[in-house]
Amino acid sequence: MAPLKIVLLMVDGFGVPPEGWENSMYARFGGQTFAEMLARFSTPLDACLGVDGLPQSATGQTTLFTGINAAAAMNTHLQGFPGPSLRKIIRTQNLFSSLVSLGKKVSFANAYVKYGLEELARMRLRSVTTVMVQNALGEVLRGAELLASKAVYHDLTRASIADEYGIPRITPSEAARDLINIADLNDLTLFEYFLTDKAGHSRDEDLLSSVIGDFSEFLQGLACQLRDNMLLIFTSDHGNCEDLSSRGHTRNPVPFFLFGTQRPALALESIADVEPEICSLLQNSSENQRGNAVFS
Incomplete structure (x- = not known):
C-alpha cells in the first residue's frame, strides 16, 4: 500500500451553521452537493478554547497549527497576525517542524507572488503560516511555480493578480x-484560503456567493x-x-472535514487537537509501512 498523504486546507472564518448545513448559506451559495458533503464528512470542533470572548485568527491559527491552546496561554483571543509571544510559541512547535522532525516532506502550496521570504522576514506583520514556513521550511513558492502549476494562489483562480502580473x-x-499534483510529491500539503473570512466581515452577499461558490467547486x-x-x-x-x-x-464550532478511501475514525474535540492528530496519522502510516516491509 502506498504511504499516506494528507491534503490540509485551512479555511479562515468558516463556522458550522446552527441551522444545519443543508439549510444554510453554504447550500444557497455552494449548492446542495457541497452542503451534503459538509454534513456527511465533517464533525464540529470547538474554537472557543475555554476563553471568554470571540475567537480570533492569531490565537486560533496558532492553536490549530501548534496543538497549543494559544488563547489560554495569552488569557485572551488575539486578532490579526501573531505578535512576538505567539511567534515564540509557533517557533517552539508547529505542524511543519513536527513533521520535518519525523522525516516527512511538507509543502505550503500557497504562492507568494509579491514578496519572497527575505522581504517577509523584515515585515512586522506576518501570518502564522509564514512564520511556520520561515521556521521549518526556509523557502516559499513564488510566481514561477504558480505559472508552472506547482503552486496555488490564495484566491484559487488567480483573478486578483492576473492583470497586474x-x-x-x-x-x-x-x-x-x-x-x-503538488500533494503527490509530499506527505503533507497545506493550502490556506482566507477570502471566506474577508467576505464574512464585509456582509456582502454577492462577494460571499462568489467566494463560497469558488470554494465549493474547489473542494x-x-x-x-x-x-x-x-x-x-x-x-x-x-x-x-x-x-x-x-x-x-x-462562537460557533468549526468543521473538521475528513474525506478519503482510508478515512479513519477520529474523535477530536477542539482545534487544539488537529496538529497532534495529523502528526499521529502520518507517523502511524510510516510505522505501518516499515512493519509491512519487515513481513513482506
Whole structure:
C-alpha cells in the first residue's frame, strides 16, 4: 500500500451553521452537493478554547497549527497576525517542524507572488503560516511555480493578480488539480484560503456567493481527484461567514472535514487537537509501512 498523504486546507472564518448545513448559506451559495458533503464528512470542533470572548485568527491559527491552546496561554483571543509571544510559541512547535522532525516532506502550496521570504522576514506583520514556513521550511513558492502549476494562489483562480502580473486565470477545479499534483510529491500539503473570512466581515452577499461558490467547486474538485492513499482535511480557526447578521466572528464550532478511501475514525474535540492528530496519522502510516516491509 502506498504511504499516506494528507491534503490540509485551512479555511479562515468558516463556522458550522446552527441551522444545519443543508439549510444554510453554504447550500444557497455552494449548492446542495457541497452542503451534503459538509454534513456527511465533517464533525464540529470547538474554537472557543475555554476563553471568554470571540475567537480570533492569531490565537486560533496558532492553536490549530501548534496543538497549543494559544488563547489560554495569552488569557485572551488575539486578532490579526501573531505578535512576538505567539511567534515564540509557533517557533517552539508547529505542524511543519513536527513533521520535518519525523522525516516527512511538507509543502505550503500557497504562492507568494509579491514578496519572497527575505522581504517577509523584515515585515512586522506576518501570518502564522509564514512564520511556520520561515521556521521549518526556509523557502516559499513564488510566481514561477504558480505559472508552472506547482503552486496555488490564495484566491484559487488567480483573478486578483492576473492583470497586474500577466498570469493566466484558471478555474477552481483546475486549482484543485494543481493542488493534488503538488500533494503527490509530499506527505503533507497545506493550502490556506482566507477570502471566506474577508467576505464574512464585509456582509456582502454577492462577494460571499462568489467566494463560497469558488470554494465549493474547489473542494468538490479535490474530492473527485483525490488519490486512494490521500486524506483530504479542512478546518478553520473560527466562525464568521456562516452568519451574515454580523460583521464579527462567531462562537460557533468549526468543521473538521475528513474525506478519503482510508478515512479513519477520529474523535477530536477542539482545534487544539488537529496538529497532534495529523502528526499521529502520518507517523502511524510510516510505522505501518516499515512493519509491512519487515513481513513482506
